[in-house]
Amino acid sequence: MGTPLGDFVRARRDSIQPAELGLPERGRRRSPGLRRSDLAARAGISVEYLTRIEQGRDRNPSVAVVNALADGLSLDSAERGHLRYLAKITGGECVNHTRPAAPAREVRESVRRTLRLLEPGVALVTNRLGDVLAHTDAFAAVTSGSGLLDTDHPNLTRYVFTDPRARTFFTDWDEVADERAFDLWLGPSVENAEWFTTGLAPVAGPEFTRRLNRHTVPQRGILRLRHPSGHELSLVRELLELPEDAQQLIVFLPAEETTAAAVEELRSRADGRLRVVS
Incomplete structure (x- = not known):
C-alpha cells in the first residue's frame, strides 16, 4: 500500500526527463521519467531505500533524506513545502486513529464583519475542502447562473468534478481541477480530507x-x-489564511479594465447583503 509521500516522489520522478537534469538517455524504458537509480544517486541514498519510500514501506524518512529527495528532484519552493507536508502526514498515518469527520462550518462573527467591509467586492470564506461558508453578494453575482451556489451546502471541489457546467464556467478547468485536488491534501485536517474524498471519489470518478x-x-x-x-x-x-478556523478568506480582484467593468455590471444587480451559508 502506498503513501502520500511515496506517491508524490514517484509521480515527480516519472514526470522528469533525464535530459532536464543533464543526464544521458539510456535507451528505451517501459515507464517514463527518471530512473530510480538516477534519483537515488542524486539524493545520496540507496535504490533499495528509495524503493521502500515510494512503495510506502518506509513512512518516516529523516529531514535530511526529505531534503535530499527535494534536491534530487529539483523541486521548487512550493513543491518542497508540499513534500515536507506529505512526509509529516505520512509519518503520522500509523498512529492516527481519529475517525474521519466533516469539518466545522461556522464562520466567526469577526470574519463575517470583515466580509461586510469588503462589500461591494468579490470575496468568500472557504476551507481547503472547498466548502463555501460565506460570501459577498458580488461573489454571488459573479458566479450567478453557473450552478455553484445552487445547493444548500455549496462546495467548490464537488462542483468542479461533478457538475458539467463547471467545465464551461472555468476557462482553465484543468488547472482549477488540479488546484481543488491538491488542496485536499492540506486540510482542514487529514481526517476531514479522508471523509470528503471517500464520499467524492465514487461520484467524481477516475x-x-x-x-x-x-x-x-x-x-x-x-x-x-x-x-x-x-x-x-x-x-x-x-x-488570507485563517489558521484558527482552518479556513481562508479569498478576495477576487479584476485583472484588467474589461473585467472590472463586467464585474461592476454583474454586481450592480446584488442587493448588498452578506450571505452566510449555514
Whole structure:
C-alpha cells in the first residue's frame, strides 16, 4: 500500500526527463521519467531505500533524506513545502486513529464583519475542502447562473468534478481541477480530507482520483471565468489564511479594465447583503 509521500516522489520522478537534469538517455524504458537509480544517486541514498519510500514501506524518512529527495528532484519552493507536508502526514498515518469527520462550518462573527467591509467586492470564506461558508453578494453575482451556489451546502471541489457546467464556467478547468485536488491534501485536517474524498471519489470518478494522487502543485495564476451572461472575466486572487478556523478568506480582484467593468455590471444587480451559508 502506498503513501502520500511515496506517491508524490514517484509521480515527480516519472514526470522528469533525464535530459532536464543533464543526464544521458539510456535507451528505451517501459515507464517514463527518471530512473530510480538516477534519483537515488542524486539524493545520496540507496535504490533499495528509495524503493521502500515510494512503495510506502518506509513512512518516516529523516529531514535530511526529505531534503535530499527535494534536491534530487529539483523541486521548487512550493513543491518542497508540499513534500515536507506529505512526509509529516505520512509519518503520522500509523498512529492516527481519529475517525474521519466533516469539518466545522461556522464562520466567526469577526470574519463575517470583515466580509461586510469588503462589500461591494468579490470575496468568500472557504476551507481547503472547498466548502463555501460565506460570501459577498458580488461573489454571488459573479458566479450567478453557473450552478455553484445552487445547493444548500455549496462546495467548490464537488462542483468542479461533478457538475458539467463547471467545465464551461472555468476557462482553465484543468488547472482549477488540479488546484481543488491538491488542496485536499492540506486540510482542514487529514481526517476531514479522508471523509470528503471517500464520499467524492465514487461520484467524481477516475478523473478526480488521478488528479488527487499525482500531487500537481498549482501555480494559482489568473482565474478566468466564462460567465453565462457572455462576460469573460480575469480575476486575481488574494488569499488570507485563517489558521484558527482552518479556513481562508479569498478576495477576487479584476485583472484588467474589461473585467472590472463586467464585474461592476454583474454586481450592480446584488442587493448588498452578506450571505452566510449555514
